[in-house]
Amino acid sequence: MHHLNSNIIGQKLELYNAEVIFYPRLFHQPESHQLFTDLLNQISWKHEPIKIFGKSVLQPRLTAYYGTKAYTYSGVTMQPLPWNAPLLQIKEKIEPLVNTQFNGVLLNLYRDGQDYMGWHSDDEKELVKGGAIASLSLGETRRFIFRRKDNHQIKFELKLADGDFLVMGGDPQKFWQHYVPKSPKVTHPRINLTFRMLA
Ligand SMILES: O=C(O)CCC(=O)C(=O)O
Numbered sequence: 219m220h221h222l223n224s225n226i227i228g229q230k231l232e233l234y235n236a237e238v239i240f241y242p243r244l245f246h247q248p249e250s251h252q253l254f255t256d257l258l259n260q261i262s263w264k265h266e267p268i269k270i271f272g273k274s275v276l277q278p279r280l281t282a283y284y285g286t287k288a289y290t291y292s293g294v295t296m297q298p299l300p301w302n303a304p305l306l307q308i309k310e311k312i313e314p315l316v317n318t319q320f321n322g323v324l325l326n327l328y329r330d331g332q333d334y335m336g337w338h339s340d341d342e343k344e345l346v347k348g349g350a351i352a353s354l355s356l357g358e359t360r361r362f363i364f365r366r367k368d369n370h371q372i373k374f375e376l377k378l379a380d381g382d383f384l385v386m387g388g389d390p391q392k393f394w395q396h397y398v399p400k401s402p403k404v405t406h407p408r409i410n411l412t413f414r415m416l417a
């Protein structure tokens with residue numbers, strides 16, 4: 219059990235050398251549903267390319283980036299759009315909980331189970347070292363899997379459902395990667411937001 223600056227209690231996950239705290243259903247209905255709809259309508263969703271081994275490839279999901287600092291992610295520099303109302307609504311709830319201030323948020327829209335995110339660590343050099351990454355999931359439940367970088371057989375799986383909140387602190391990105399696999403049976407969309415602190 220982990221107690222952070224409020225009476226909301228999260229579960230600390232037992233991941234080697236990582237500080238990952240899970241808050242199931244931090245947001246619930248009707249607020250989570252209202253946020254999902256507002257984000258779907260008010261975020262400027264784009265189908266953007268990334269660079270893989272120097273080649274430009276469309277990402278298998280829609281994305282957006284908001285905040286106050288530019289962010290280079292998978293070889294592409296994103297200029298932030300200014301915070302909007304639903305993002306501020308979320309930011310104001312999570313910042314006291316995580317006891318930190320975020321200046322950027324990356325949004326992913328998984329339109330259905332064909333959309334996914336490949337294995338990666340969030341270790342871009344412009345992220346503040348040791349800064350937490352705070353992830354909120356809305357809409358459809360999707361699998362979220364960690365694996366150790368030094369032994370890909372060691373895995374840890376979560377199902378991230380509507381309103382679930384996950385804080386990756388300490389240095390999980392150094393020892394672990396994570397991904398959101400395809401889920402062919404899923405037909406409904408999911409939105410994920412990862413709040414970040416950029417130097
Ligand atoms: O959709 C998710 O839960 C993960 C998103 C993620 O890993 C990222 O944006 O870096």
Ligand SMILES: [Fe+2]
Nearest residue numbers: 338339340396
């Ligand atoms: Fe990530």
